[in-house]
Amino acid sequence: DPNCCLFKVAHEFIKSIGGKKPEKIKVIVSSHNYQSTPSVEELGNLVVKIQSTGADIVKIATTAIDITDVARIFQITVHSLVPIIGLVMGERGLISRILCTKFGGYLTFGTLEGGVVSAPGQPTINDLLNLYNFRQLGPDTKVYGIIGKPVGHSKSPMLYNEAFKSAGFNGVFVHLLVDDLEMFLRTYSSTDFAGFSCTIPHKETAVKCCDEVDPVAKSIGAVNCIIRRQSDGKLFGCNTDYIGAISAIEDGLQAGYNMSSAAGSPLAGKLFVVIGAGGAGKALAYGAKQKGARVVIANRTYERARELADVIGGDALSLDDLARFHPEDGMILANTTSIGMQPNIDQTPMPKDALKYYSLVFDAVYTPKITRLLREAKETGATIVSGLEMFIGQAYEQFERFTGLPGKT
Numbered sequence: 001d002p003n004c005c006l007f008k009v010a011h012e013f014i015k016s017i018g019g020k021k022p023e024k025i026k027v028i029v030s031s032h033n034y035q036s037t038p039s040v041e042e043l044g045n046l047v048v049k050i051q052s053t054g055a056d057i058v059k060i061a062t063t064a065i066d067i068t069d070v071a072r073i074f075q076i077t078v079h080s081l082v083p084i085i086g087l088v089m090g091e092r093g094l095i096s097r098i099l100c101t102k103f104g105g106y107l108t109f110g111t112l113e114g115g116v117v118s119a120p121g122q123p124t125i126n127d128l129l130n131l132y133n134f135r136q137l138g139p140d141t142k143v144y145g146i147i148g149k150p151v152g153h154s155k156s157p158m159l160y161n162e163a164f165k166s167a168g169f170n171g172v173f174v175h176l177l178v179d180d181l182e183m184f185l186r187t188y189s190s191t192d193f194a195g196f197s198c199t200i201p202h203k204e205t206a207v208k209c210c211d212e213v214d215p216v217a218k219s220i221g222a223v224n225c226i227i228r229r230q231s232d233g234k235l236f237g238c239n240t241d242y243i244g245a246i247s248a249i250e251d252g253l254q255a256g257y258n259m260s261s262a263a264g265s266p267l268a269g270k271l272f273v274v275i276g277a278g279g280a281g282k283a284l285a286y287g288a289k290q291k292g293a294r295v296v297i298a299n300r301t302y303e304r305a306r307e308l309a310d311v312i313g314g315d316a317l318s319l320d321d322l323a324r325f326h327p328e329d330g331m332i333l334a335n336t337t338s339i340g341m342q343p344n345i346d347q348t349p350m351p352k353d354a355l356k357y358y359s360l361v362f363d364a365v366y367t368p369k370i371t372r373l374l375r376e377a378k379e380t381g382a383t384i385v386s387g388l389e390m391f392i393g394q395a396y397e398q399f400e401r402f403t404g405l406p407g408k409t
């Protein structure tokens, strides 16, 4: 037993200080496993052995091979009758450090400076306090998160935790580095884990993992938002990518024409040209179609445009024919390709001259915020809607679905 020495030393030490230990001093006996996280049974035995050394506080640190390893540590800490610290090292173990007080943990560790850690995966104290609102977390806090691989770069925790804080909502939003979505959802199946944003590479698999999927998300073939119904724990999948983009475009049209939202969707009956037939293109095309627009898809690979057009009931164009496409004025254009994205900011999917046929131009690219396409569209007098508005729009939508609170306030 690699812990044999630990038990012996701890036992002897505690015995040696015996009655001399001042009341305020607590002894933590800590076991580290740098390879893996053992079974619940083995962890339970470990706790008993550490406790029998006379420790005031039991500490177990293990290593996460998979994010589901953390669930076993939570199972131990939440049922422990003695003060216990349970931490799982590594990026996949991050939630053990953030959610420990929710699951009965005595304390967590944070670093003073980013990158200067005493064990892999430690967050900074600043992030614990200000990003995750650590002091407000408790047993009733609902857990949300962004599921992806990689996921560390995502700004979603910043956005949602700030929103939760300002709405006084008892929730926390974390990064979830997930390798196997099905196993993750099966393991964290309690209603404590109330909702997830889903990003690359899990959006397609998520369709299969949900108990119910919104028909549009099913048609798009991608779920980017998963809600756990609190009444029965069932998972509901939807796609807010298109909702964010479409509502930003509707807002743009309403502002441009001074229309009220009571008049129905301003997209109804409009000719809506989508450039691109990938994930974002599909989402925009379905969303526009659902609002009653007539949809035309233009794509570099014509076959993909044709395929999407056939499924949604629209027309297809090749990218080469797009500039000459002018059946009517006042059309809507949505670029969903990465053309014009940093570092290729001089590129545009449409010659400036052809933009005069469009009353509104949207670009899914949001780095830079104003792409060449949007700049030139504005110069030709069109209303413009940026990819940032799409990003924020879908975040509003997810916030509402997560919390039941209005997003825009």
Ligand SMILES: NC(=O)c1ccc[n+]([C@@H]2O[C@H](COP(=O)([O-])OP(=O)(O)OC[C@H]3O[C@@H](n4cnc5c(N)ncnc54)[C@H](OP(=O)(O)O)[C@@H]3O)[C@@H](O)[C@H]2O)c1
Residues within 6 Å of the ligand: 241, 275, 276, 277, 278, 279, 280, 281, 299, 300, 301, 304, 336, 337, 338, 339, 341, 364, 365, 366, 387, 388, 390, 391, 392
């Ligand atoms: N603002 C937001 O919130 C948001 C959300 C999602 C995505 N996006 C942005 O939307 C863009 C597309 O994302 P996605 O997930 O839809 O990607 P995707 O599934 O890989 O699809 C890419 C599409 O762009 C086309 N394309 C790529 N490079 C091209 C080029 N050089 N010339 C012509 N066509 C080109 C592809 O055409 P082929 O079929 O011929 O390959 C395909 O239709 C990205 O820039 C992404 O950042 C923004």
